[in-house]
Amino acid sequence: MYSEKVMDHFTNPRNVGELEKPSGVGEVGNTTCGDIMRMYIVVKDDVITDVKFKTFGCGAAIATSSMVTELVKGKTVEEALKITNKAVAEALDGLPPAKMHCSNLAADALHKAIEDYQAKQAS
Amino acid sequence: MYSEKVMDHFTNPRNVGELEKPSGVGEVGNTTCGDIMRMYIVVKDDVITDVKFKTFGCGAAIATSSMVTELVKGKTVEEALKITNKAVAEALDGLPPAKMHCSNLAADALHKAIEDYQAKQAS
Amino acid sequence: MRKVYLDHSATTPVHSEVVKTINYYLTEAWGNPSSIHSVGRRAKKGLEEAREKVAAVIGAKPEEITFTSGGTESDNMAIIGGAYARQKKGNHLITTQVEHHAVLDSFKNLEKNGFEVTYLPVDEEGLISVDEFRESIKDSTILVSMMHVNNEIGTIQPIEEVGAITKEKGILFHVDAVQSYGKIPVDVNKLNVDMLTASSHKIYGPKGSGCLYIRKGVRIPSFTHGGAQEKKRRPGTENMPGIVGFGKAAEIVGQELESEMKRLTALRDKLTKGIEENISDIRINGHRTKRLPGNVNISFRYIEGESLLLSLDMKGVAASSGSACTSGSLDPSHVLLAIGLSHEIAHGSLRMTLGRDNTEEDIDYVLKVLPEIVTRLRSMSPLYQRKEACQQKECYEHVQ
Amino acid sequence: MRKVYLDHSATTPVHSEVVKTINYYLTEAWGNPSSIHSVGRRAKKGLEEAREKVAAVIGAKPEEITFTSGGTESDNMAIIGGAYARQKKGNHLITTQVEHHAVLDSFKNLEKNGFEVTYLPVDEEGLISVDEFRESIKDSTILVSMMHVNNEIGTIQPIEEVGAITKEKGILFHVDAVQSYGKIPVDVNKLNVDMLTASSHKIYGPKGSGCLYIRKGVRIPSFTHGGAQEKKRRPGTENMPGIVGFGKAAEIVGQELESEMKRLTALRDKLTKGIEENISDIRINGHRTKRLPGNVNISFRYIEGESLLLSLDMKGVAASSGSACTSGSLDPSHVLLAIGLSHEIAHGSLRMTLGRDNTEEDIDYVLKVLPEIVTRLRSMSPLYQRKEACQQKECYEHVQ
Numbered sequence A, B: 001m002y003s004e005k006v007m008d009h010f011t012n013p014r015n016v017g018e019l020e021k022p023s024g025v026g027e028v029g030n031t032t033c034g035d036i037m038r039m040y041i042v043v044k045d046d047v048i049t050d051v052k053f054k055t056f057g058c059g060a061a062i063a064t065s066s067m068v069t070e071l072v073k074g075k076t077v078e079e080a081l082k083i084t085n086k087a088v089a090e091a092l093d094g095l096p097p098a099k100m101h102c103s104n105l106a107a108d109a110l111h112k113a114i115e116d117y118q119a120k121q122a123s
Numbered sequence C, D: 001m002r003k004v005y006l007d008h009s010a011t012t013p014v015h016s017e018v019v020k021t022i023n024y025y026l027t028e029a030w031g032n033p034s035s036i037h038s039v040g041r042r043a044k045k046g047l048e049e050a051r052e053k054v055a056a057v058i059g060a061k062p063e064e065i066t067f068t069s070g071g072t073e074s075d076n077m078a079i080i081g082g083a084y085a086r087q088k089k090g091n092h093l094i095t096t097q098v099e100h101h102a103v104l105d106s107f108k109n110l111e112k113n114g115f116e117v118t119y120l121p122v123d124e125e126g127l128i129s130v131d132e133f134r135e136s137i138k139d140s141t142i143l144v145s146m147m148h149v150n151n152e153i154g155t156i157q158p159i160e161e162v163g164a165i166t167k168e169k170g171i172l173f174h175v176d177a178v179q180s181y182g183k184i185p186v187d188v189n190k191l192n193v194d195m196l197t198a199s200s201h202k203i204y205g206p207k208g209s210g211c212l213y214i215r216k217g218v219r220i221p222s223f224t225h226g227g228a229q230e231k232k233r234r235p236g237t238e239n240m241p242g243i244v245g246f247g248k249a250a251e252i253v254g255q256e257l258e259s260e261m262k263r264l265t266a267l268r269d270k271l272t273k274g275i276e277e278n279i280s281d282i283r284i285n286g287h288r289t290k291r292l293p294g295n296v297n298i299s300f301r302y303i304e305g306e307s308l309l310l311s312l313d314m315k316g317v318a319a320s321s322g323s324a325c326t327s328g329s330l331d332p333s334h335v336l337l338a339i340g341l342s343h344e345i346a347h348g349s350l351r352m353t354l355g356r357d358n359t360e361e362d363i364d365y366v367l368k369v370l371p372e373i374v375t376r377l378r379s380m381s382p383l384y385q386r387k388e389a390c391q392q393k394e395c396y397e398h399v400q
Ligand SMILES: Cc1ncc(COP(=O)(O)O)c(C=O)c1O
Pocket: C009, C069, C070, C071, C072, C073, C075, C100, C102, C147, C149, C150, C151, C176, C178, C179, C199, C200, C201, C208, C209, C210, D235, D236, D237
């Protein structure tokens, strides 16, 4: 069902947890559909220096959350905004078709965290 | 499917053949339904002293023909008329339900041979 | 690593004696039972022996058993066939909200074709109300279909009481006994059922084989059209390996029924108690006592079922869940929603169904690994995080 | 006593490699392919490998294969499903008079429900006329179903020509390939078929397993209602032993197709020639060359088929007949009547169908025992007696 990479990220998820003083926080999903992802970022000089997540959801939800944190660390905000859900799935060697829509939302959570950061900057 | 007795009478049918000068001949069935039985009898002093048959038909048709010839030999005409298809089937330890109607006609052929004999007597 | 299979309601390992029987009919008696030569007659004998064995478990006559390709087909045949057979008398049908999809989707199909269906609700423990059932009957009611044991939560419905009512009113009564046949006592006469579904692969027989019990005198249209097999009720060359395997399996579960019920009830209660004592924020689903001996169904708040299953699987434990991610649809199990669970809690459900291969040590092992897994997944969950935050601040309003 | 099985069109012995495969899925990989744990995933893998193997034999894509409980179900699903799927376009259907009962009875069912069916006749050798077929097409024609190889007389229909016409006219085309799949070349693209039926137990696989090829893009209603198996086209827990056995069998017959065709054609012709040379008053049924390699069908005048079969069986030879006594109905085979045989001659038919286990010695043995049996049965037959009497007196008019 899942690729080895998905199972690796599900079993040993990178960057699980919270950040004490995040620059931005983003959350997507709800309990009705069965997936909730919460993403925390720290941005310094326009670069994402730290990122953590908490996820309620299936194997794909946890693995995509973990993968997006790996992909984004050290990237500029602009680069981070270009990371798509599809790119995350590809980095995991693909997801089962049924999971492509419902559990592949980690990039969205990241983007929301960035929006939150940008909103705070603007205010 | 068939009882051992049926298979025995099918494999080693008794009294197959024709009689040169029969007292009566009876035939039932037709090729459309797939069974034809022809019965020859010799009657002496109201007793059936000899009987032969020829049958085109399935295992049950051949076995019932054979069995009826065994049952009837040495019987008086009156006794012979009392032999039923059912009695023939019972003497063979039964027949499969599907065969009870279509192939269990040997007693009818016998009765027709007796009728033929009686008609000849009367004329 | 220890392997613990706790998914016997999904399917069972095939009993070694069943494998032997199947092999005999694959290698020695492989004929077509419709052939009149000796090769065929040998197969025919096996077919009819299997029919006797399958019938014996439920107190039926062999000629009342029609072999099918499994529980799904039997359910379809009984419900759709039964409805059309009686459509001149009325168009109202009754079932429950917690049936298997094979039953529910048969009714959905009938609804599209002009039938009216009442789906009886269930209480928090999954039981229908007999009074409510009685009240739902109309003059136009022609067929009732109700499952005996629920496949998810294990609740046992009051089939005997329902059967007494349908018998009195002359309404056709079908029971989906896929999860009770061979597991708890089932007697078609005591229960007053007209048709009953059983499936081989839930009782240590092969998959793709089942039967429909049809009481003598009850007429329904044939399910397939073709040859003369199964008295023309179910044409098609018989699934000989499936049928003889089902027969052997039925024989064995029939013999072991009483002792297995006792043994599995004890294991089930040990597992349930162990979880209750060691893990917080859980909900036991289904009735506590009117329950299949081997069924444990528990919801773990703040975590999702598929993650739980995958984590258990990596520890060698096979189970299942009513989570949407494993149900093949977007919603979590309709059964868990019907007993009143919220989506979130339904998503976090775990079903462990025990069988003849399970031991005390298996249960000990699960009780060791499960709490660790739950803790780990909760530590990753934003819902659990919020709950804890809230408890510190006493701000329950944020808890979803 | 020598055992010679000559009834391969009824069913085949299960190949030893197939038995091995089935055993692996009964004892090692017995999981439910819908389960997400490793036990289930192992079964799922076997399921999908089998699908690839079954598809490969006919040049199909794996996702175009839906597994079913056998040829009968596939025929029902394709014909009844296909008719209802297209009923908005018309209500006229075309098939032939010589189809298997699984096809004919599906059409009979549709006729009862308002569809109009043309049953194409066949010539003396069992062939339909392509011109007649073309002329039978109406504006309202929505579906054509035609068998590839006739199961009784072995005649091969001009499917490719028919397929070219249905494709041009946009008519759904189903082929019952139960007797051709794995025995002669079958390519769904070359033949232009939309749906195609195959059955496992005719190719050394287990009974109770088959498939329906459904061309990508063709939509028909699901056959059963329930779970998500087979992409919801055919819900119900998969018949794993049946499916993996079918897959393995397909793989083997695919590899051996060419060599077996050659070998069986030679054996068939030897058997036919031997009978022609040694027994009088016979009729060879079916086409001489457009014929299944392993099929011999001969009518022996003046004797009845069941007696012939039983007599052969006692000599260790298993065969079949189109006699009413063995057809399960009151009439002899509809196929033999359709090619113009009288009832009498149809009753005396014998079908011998060869397979991979048959040898030259088997044929020699049959050629030794068969003439003796025919002579013995004819000596008991009142029809033969009459014929001889007539020939002496030259009174042919009495011969029926
Ligand atoms: C209650 C119930 N009904 C019907 C079925 C369907 O049976 P099968 O898997 O044999 O198609 C199942 C099993 O999945 C079941 O649990």
